[in-house]
Amino acid sequence: MQPRGDDPLGRIDDGAVRLSDGCIVAVGRRGEIDAAGAEIIDLGGGWLTPGLIDCHTHLVFGGTRAHEHAMRRAGASYEEIAAAGGGIVSTVRATRAASEEQLLAAARRRLDALAASGATTVEVKSGYGLDADTEVKMLRVARALDGHAGVSVVPTFLALHALPPGADRAAYVEQVARETTPRIAEAGLARSVDAFCERIAFTAEEVEQVFAAAARAGLPVRLHAEQLSNSNGAAMASRFKALSADHLEHLDADGARAMAAAGTVAVLLPAAFYCLRETHLPPVALLREAGVRIAIATDCNPGTSPTLSLPLVMNMAATLFGLSPGEALAGMTVHAAAALGLDDRGRIAPGQRADLCAWDINEIDELAYWIGLPGPSRRFVAGEQR
Template identity: 65%
Template sequence: MWDRLLTDCHVLTMVPTPGDPLGVVRNAAIGIHEGRIVRVGRRTELAGTRAAEVVPLGGAFVTPGLIDCHTHLVFGGTRAAEHAMRRAGATYEEIAAAGGGIASTVRATAAASVTELLDQSRARLHALIRGGVTTVEIKSGYGLDPASELRLLNIVRTLARSEPVRIVPTLLALHALPQGADRAAFVERMIEDLLPTVARLGLATSVDAFCEGIAFTHAETERLFEAAAAHGLPVRLHAEQLSNSNGAALAARHQALSADHLEHLDEAGAAAMAAAGTVAVLLPGAFYTLRETKRPPVDLLRRHKVRIAVASDCNPGTSPCLVPQLAMNMACTLFGLTPEEAIAGMTVNAAHALGLAGEVGTLQPGKAADLAVWRIAEPQELGYWLGLMPERRIFRGQDQ
């Protein structure tokens, strides 16, 4: 006997079939046992199946639980004042040069107690959960010294152990250079001191960096990635956000799970990503907040058959986004994704970006029973509405 049988629904399996990129099964049912999917099929095919609980969904659409594969969720304070500065015309670089940007969040984060950081981060996490997220990546990066980064990753671990959501912790080891710091000494400390400690304690499952003119160089990033590989940790990269620094090709060379942002990606970078299987993570919230005008080259990614993921990039300065479906809408409206691409971007492709494609992202037997139930008439509405919330969210087989 199964634990649950969800009936009277239409299922977006996210396993493409000819002519149907969403793999829709209409008039469907889903069998769940011990937190996993055991059967997905037409309701008539599952008729007579025994389950401890039968849950009719009244014609709703069911997707895999949403996957937010790029967030900076743990931080102190806000940067609302910088929002006003941007509206007055200040650029990202000008705000950073004036002591704002990442540096201001680092100060606010250092000033907050662990309890305050937990409370603030938990509230943001709850907002994503309400929006249908069942898996979320959370980066460190607002500590900028080993002790502070470990503090943040331990907060991420506490959230993972106390909330009904799958959390993927990432060490953002090279995010920004502290003001007045010796550059070589800082990079050395983060790679030779912090990274081995994080690996030994199991506080992160991947390593990230910000490769950009205002951040870290190719050589510094490459050194970090080589050290990560030595510790058995996969990598991802903030790349080509503000300029074409060939970061995507660098990421691909190290078999990165993802390269993220990519507004200035060129064809060589796209080809390298395709060859390496590196996922393109698009972050329309940052594009919108920064009022950028150069869009990621979506047609280039399509032509090279690079998987496209979409994420909220929730962070205090450039993407204060707490509604995952809004990121899907913005990916369609601002970047030209189809609704089907946007849905895949926060399900199956986001799972690949986190190295979790065997566990989540599609509705198939054996996968985790992480689902979102939507009161919509057609799947395309998931790319249409602004801030749509699911009717219910199921995590590991149970309503949460």
């Protein structure tokens, strides 16, 4: 709810919310809200929060990479698995082979789980095609997911994820910039363009070519940045006023300052950090000092973050990264909305979409306390109970 006094979360005891036409019209203590003529839904105590927003997922993919989990446990690194033909490229093979119907059916099951854990808005990336036709297929699936289980789906074109085997590097980047990005923008299949800037992926200079194409097409950008090394991706993305830079374990002070100046949201992905058994923590104190908004997300994907629980990720953000419970909740609500360029959700305030979750807990801090807390007792999407 809206902050009051010294409380950054705006806790309201014995609170009430009035809804009309799918939006919030009033917030306050129960006795302060005019209930005349309204249907009253008694939530029986507990806590009411905005609906959770998962602002970074790779929800559409073929197959799994469970065997890589075993390789990683045996000591193989992310880079070694990729060099052995695993990693992103193995999911590309499975995704290319799957039909649109097969991809949709599998993604719906995953979206059901996210919804059950409290999601009301979920971002979904492409990126496992590495050719124009498969990327389009994935984005059509993401579009078809919109509204399933009452979840708003925000599709993202992950333009540069990995180099296709045998491809000429410069020619591939140019093709994505000159042909694929305009094609997807003209078809209205994506709300933003993303890329993976890393030593095992693409350089900041290569990503910049595609971001320039996205800008010409009128699409905002986001970036996988500074996950395994500092490639100065966050600073480059900030020059394009990127909505977000994600991962950020190796972000430096210059990158943080650039993000703050651009209003770029930091999206931290603790489940990927956990699955990869990383030890280099993202610089949370640096982000706070610079005034960068911090969001968190599942990064649901088959290789490095096979998780479908938003409360679990809130716990990981607190336990692994040192976020306060309030920061974790804001990271999956108001700041996650900002990372997607959405200003109509993420807060309990008049004028916002009535996307809400009711939780059977005694203290709001329990959301980041329990390991794998079950989802909300009730979930409302645009005012309708789901």
